[in-house]
């Protein structure tokens with residue numbers, strides 16, 4: 250597994266493809282291998298950018314345009330289209346590579362769709378692990394997810410910067426933002442700005458709504474970019490806004506990624522054991538501390554297994570030798586690393 254991790258880190262395309270196949274493989278042996286791989290791939294990694302937004306606003310086209318701009322500036326890029334709907338257009342994005350003049354032999358560009366959505370509209374563990382793989386291999390990772398809801402919330406757990414893509418006349422998004430149905434992104438893009446008048450009006454409406462939100466303390470000022478993925482207009486400005494956000498959060502990046510991993514571990518645990526599981530392990534706060542501890546030694550899927558073992562041991566302390574004498578005491582709540590194996 251060390252060899253594969255090293256090859257992925259070196260950005261070898263065949264290794265990245267192999268790692269992503271492994272990530273999608275649900276068999277126990279593959280899952281154990283993925284757990285090992287994810288630990289070996291941990292560390293700084295590339296800038297993870299989420300592209301979210303309603304169906305058909307041009308996320309895939311924009312991802313292709315951004316990828317091209319990044320390659321022009323000699324940065325390496327991984328593109329991941331997640332969920333069934335994106336997987337379809339992700340396919341066309343793959344087709345678009347030729348049309349957009351991407352060299353198939355380009356070692357610095359990797360495009361992949363994952364058809365594996367998670368339950369209840371959220372992202373699957375495979376999707377989240379795939380982001381980790383690409384971030385280890387490429388300087389920038391673009392993650393496309395469609396829709397408003399769980400997948401949009403989940404993508405935040407694995408990305409550093411979230412860009413919400415809307416299109417001219419996309420007033421419903423404005424309503425969602427105002428109503429708090431939708432979380433506030435880091436950057437907003439009004440795509441299809443080649444429909445000039447309408448794009449201008451939509452941008453003005455959004456700007457007004459955002460200013461009101463800032464004024465009432467419901468959000469921060471955030472960049473709003475008008476772009477056209479098809480003409481390329483505004484794509485450089487979008488890239489600047491994404492880079493600026495990455496620079497602005499540089500100091501907190503480690504903490505943010507760790508918080509994302511804790512949240513992801515908790516989500517996986519909740520999917521398996523529900524609120525009951527959370528109660529058995531002493532409530533949300535205690536569960537966070539258990540997750541913190543487990544994440545010192547493993548990536549989220551494996552950390553969740555550790556929590557599950559603890560849950561079972563708590564439920565049936567006499568269940569057999571494999572569970573040992575029962576759960577260990579809760580680790581102290583401080584910032585120093587705990588050393589429980």
Ligand SMILES: Nc1nc2c(ncn2[C@@H]2O[C@H](COP(=O)(O)OP(=O)(O)OP(=O)(O)O)[C@@H](O)[C@H]2O)c(=O)[nH]1
Pocket residue numbers: 303304305306307308309310311334335338339395440441442443444476477478479480
């Ligand atoms: N006029 C115009 N059309 C665009 C632009 N960007 C994308 N489109 C078109 O909009 C349609 C949808 O684009 P996609 O990139 O597939 O949109 P998407 O958001 O990825 O769609 P889903 O993945 O299905 O949610 C396609 O026909 C694109 O050619 C743009 O900037 N201007």
Ligand SMILES: [Mg+2]
Pocket residue numbers: 308309310330334335338339393
């Ligand atoms: Mg798409």
